[in-house]
Amino acid sequence: MRSLEIGKESRFRRLVLRDGSFTSYQIHFRLDSTFRVSVGKLGNCVFPPGKYVYTGSARRNMKSRILRHLSNRKVLHWHIDYLLKSPRARVSKVVLSGMEECRLNRLTDGRVVVRQFGATDCKAGCGSHLKFIGEKKTNRRQTKGNKHPVRIS
Ligand SMILES: [Zn+2]
Numbered sequence: 001m002r003s004l005e006i007g008k009e010s011r012f013r014r015l016v017l018r019d020g021s022f023t024s025y026q027i028h029f030r031l032d033s034t035f036r037v038s039v040g041k042l043g044n045c046v047f048p049p050g051k052y053v054y055t056g057s058a059r060r061n062m063k064s065r066i067l068r069h070l071s072n073r074k075v076l077h078w079h080i081d082y083l084l085k086s087p088r089a090r091v092s093k094v095v096l097s098g099m100e101e102c103r104l105n106r107l108t109d110g111r112v113v114v115r116q117f118g119a120t121d122c123k124a125g126c127g128s129h130l131k132f133i134g135e136k137k138t139n140r141r142q143t144k145g146n147k148h149p150v151r152i153s
Pocket residue numbers: 101102105119122123124125126127129
């Protein structure tokens with residue numbers, strides 16, 4: 001499986017990515033406190049504090065998709081936008097992969113806290129494309145401060 005772990009956002013901006021070199025991506029982030037938000041048609045959702053992994057796909061324009069996810073300035077479109085737009089969500093790393101989105105998601109440990117999150121188009125029965133990893137006491141230093149830049153963990 002091809003995969004690429006993205007380091008600092010500035011380095012990622014300089015990276016040349018051909019369409020098709022990666023098909024899916026995972027965004028690792030954490031919430032420091034319980035987050036309640038109304039997410040489109042899903043309605044009111046409650047996200048416990050801890051680490052999360054969101055799995056998405058982009059067959060084209062991967063780079064702009066990732067940069068959009070990392071930006072606070074955007075129109076809310078995808079479910080994940082409601083989380084990542086908040087300063088309370090701190091991205092720790094982004095990993096690009098050549099694996100099919102749903103397969104990658106299923107291979108990721110974690111539990112579903114909001115059913116159908118990011119999975120309205122999913123035909124593989126994932127249940128959710130957002131996995132809750134839980135709380136870990138380590139790596140505290142990595143998650144302090146602003147959510148930018150993206151860091152290698
Ligand atoms: Zn799926």
